[in-house]
Amino acid sequence: MSTLNADPAELQKFSELAHRWWDPASEFRPLHEINPLRLGWIDGKAALAGKKVLDVGCGGGILAESMSAVGADVTGIDLSEKALSVARLHLFESGHKVDYRLVSAEAFADENPAAFDVVTCMEMLEHVPDPASTIAACARLVKPGGHVFFSTLNRNLKSYVFAIIGAEYVLKLLPAGTHEYAKFIKPSELTRYCRQARLDTQELIGMSYNPLTKVYSLGRDTDVNYLLHTRRPG
Numbered sequence: 001m002s003t004l005n006a007d008p009a010e011l012q013k014f015s016e017l018a019h020r021w022w023d024p025a026s027e028f029r030p031l032h033e034i035n036p037l038r039l040g041w042i043d044g045k046a047a048l049a050g051k052k053v054l055d056v057g058c059g060g061g062i063l064a065e066s067m068s069a070v071g072a073d074v075t076g077i078d079l080s081e082k083a084l085s086v087a088r089l090h091l092f093e094s095g096h097k098v099d100y101r102l103v104s105a106e107a108f109a110d111e112n113p114a115a116f117d118v119v120t121c122m123e124m125l126e127h128v129p130d131p132a133s134t135i136a137a138c139a140r141l142v143k144p145g146g147h148v149f150f151s152t153l154n155r156n157l158k159s160y161v162f163a164i165i166g167a168e169y170v171l172k173l174l175p176a177g178t179h180e181y182a183k184f185i186k187p188s189e190l191t192r193y194c195r196q197a198r199l200d201t202q203e204l205i206g207m208s209y210n211p212l213t214k215v216y217s218l219g220r221d222t223d224v225n226y227l228l229h230t231r232r233p234g
């Protein structure tokens, strides 16, 4: 039996904060603030309405719900039971429909090969022990010709300064200890894992935060946060 590709300390961290997931002033504020940007970018590439979509590492469901709101048929998977409970409860408030499951990407891929038009895996890879295994699972889950989207944090001096020192200690956008530098992933590594999983890179785009205007934007600067659009060949 293969070992579970999960770090119990990471899951515990998200479980402890889970009750604040939908508070836009909480530790999850950055996810609320970046959501319209990433949703628009994903929708622009994959035209979500009517598509079967899987959100891997969905947490409390910020992205999953928003994809349902634009007409996608969304399933969300995560290994934090508390985050999933919060996600399920929030559906009563929002009226959206998402099927939430407590299962790893690898196990779900064994049960549902080539089942989804679109797979999203955002802000999750930097929290798992073996990101290449998660990426390979996402590649197995998507249909031939389908889309897979990732986002994560780059690994360099600038990302260390911005994502850890800046976000966790100076601006206090995130609790100290949210991120572990060694788990950040360079775009070259992410695209290599994708190639190994037979996912073709379509676009790599940066996401930057301006601390003066407090506004996030998409652009060419991939030094800190970035997103990757890939497709499984048809």
Ligand SMILES: C[S@@+](CC[C@H](N)C(=O)[O-])C[C@H]1O[C@@H](n2cnc3c(N)ncnc32)[C@H](O)[C@@H]1O
Pocket: 005, 006, 007, 010, 011, 014, 015, 031, 056, 057, 058, 059, 060, 061, 062, 063, 077, 078, 079, 080, 083, 103, 104, 105, 121, 122, 123, 124, 127, 128
């Ligand atoms: C920073 S949150 C991102 C949530 C969501 N993807 C978003 O961007 O709004 C990271 C999520 O990954 C989940 N996670 C961490 N390790 C995981 C694993 N091995 N399998 C599935 N989910 C995992 C956590 O429980 C948490 O919900």
